[in-house]
Amino acid sequence: MNTNRILAVGSIVAVALSVPFLGPTWNRMMHLLGAVMFLGNILVTAVWAGLARRNRDPEAARFCVHGILLTDAVFTLPGVMLLFINGSILGTAWFKAHAPWIFVSMGLFAVTGIVWGAVLVPLQKKLLRLVDAMPRGGPLPSEFDVLFAKWFRWGGIATLLPLVTFVLMVIRPVF
Numbered sequence: 001m002n003t004n005r006i007l008a009v010g011s012i013v014a015v016a017l018s019v020p021f022l023g024p025t026w027n028r029m030m031h032l033l034g035a036v037m038f039l040g041n042i043l044v045t046a047v048w049a050g051l052a053r054r055n056r057d058p059e060a061a062r063f064c065v066h067g068i069l070l071t072d073a074v075f076t077l078p079g080v081m082l083l084f085i086n087g088s089i090l091g092t093a094w095f096k097a098h099a100p101w102i103f104v105s106m107g108l109f110a111v112t113g114i115v116w117g118a119v120l121v122p123l124q125k126k127l128l129r130l131v132d133a134m135p136r137g138g139p140l141p142s143e144f145d146v147l148f149a150k151w152f153r154w155g156g157i158a159t160l161l162p163l164v165t166f167v168l169m170v171i172r173p174v175f
Contacts, residue, residue: 003069003070003073006070006073006074007073007077010073010074010077010078010081011077011078011081013078014034014077014078014079014081014082014085015081015085017030017033017082018030018081018082018085018086018089024089024090027086027089027090028086028090030082030085030086031082031083031086031087031090033079033082034078034079034080034081034082034083034084034086034087035079035083035166035169036079037075037076037078037079037082038075038076038079038080038082038083038162039079039162039163039166040075041071041072041075041076041079042076042155042158042159042162043159044071045067045068045071045155046152046155046156046159048064048067049064049068049148049151049152049155050152052064053148053152056140058131058134058137058138058139058140059136059137061131061140061144061148062131062132062134065124065127065128065131066128066131068124068127069124069128072124076116080113083109084109091106099172100174100175101168101169101171101172101173101174101175104168105165105168105169108161108162108164108165108168109161109162109165111161112158112161112162112165115154115157115158115161116158119154119158120151120154120155120158123147123150123151123154124151126147127144127147127148127151130143130144130147131144
C-alpha cells in the first residue's frame with residue numbers, strides 16, 4: 001500500500017472515530033489517542049532517525065527516510081486529525097470561557113502545523129528523492145547531511161512546541 005493511500009485511509013478512520021454524538025467521554029478518549037499517536041511518533045522518529053544519522057550507513061538512511069514518511073502517514077497525520085477534531089469539540093466550553101491556555105495551546109499547535117507543512121514535509125520529500133536516487137551500497141551524498149541536519153533542527157522545533165502544548169493542556173495554567 002502506498003503512502004498516499006495510507007494517508008487517505010488514516011484520515012477517513014480518524015474522522016470517523018471523531019463523531020461528536022458519541023459523547024464527551026468518547027471524544028476525550030479519541031483526543032488522548034491522538035496525543036499518544038502524534039507525540040509518540042514524533043519522539044520515536046527523532047530517536048531512530050538520530051541513530052540512523054549517527055550510523056552513517058546509506059541503507060539505514062534510506063530505510064529511515066522511507067520510515068519517516070510511512071509513520072507520518074500512519075501515526076502523525078491521523079493523530080493530528082484526532083487531536084484537532086476532538087479537541088475542537090471538547091474545547092468549545094473553554095473557548096467560551098476565554099481560557100488563555102486554550103488559545104496559547106491552539107496557537108502553538110497551529111505553528112507546529114505550519115512548521116511541519118512548510119518546512120519538514122518538503123525536506124522529507126527532498127531527502128526521499130535523494131536516497132531513492134542513491135545507488136545501492138553507494139555512499140551518502142554530501143547534500144544528505146545538510147538536509148538531514150536542517151530536518152533535525154526544524155524537527156526539534158516541531159517537537160518542542162507540541163510538548164509545551166501538552167503541558168498546557170494538562171496543567172491548564174491561569175495567566
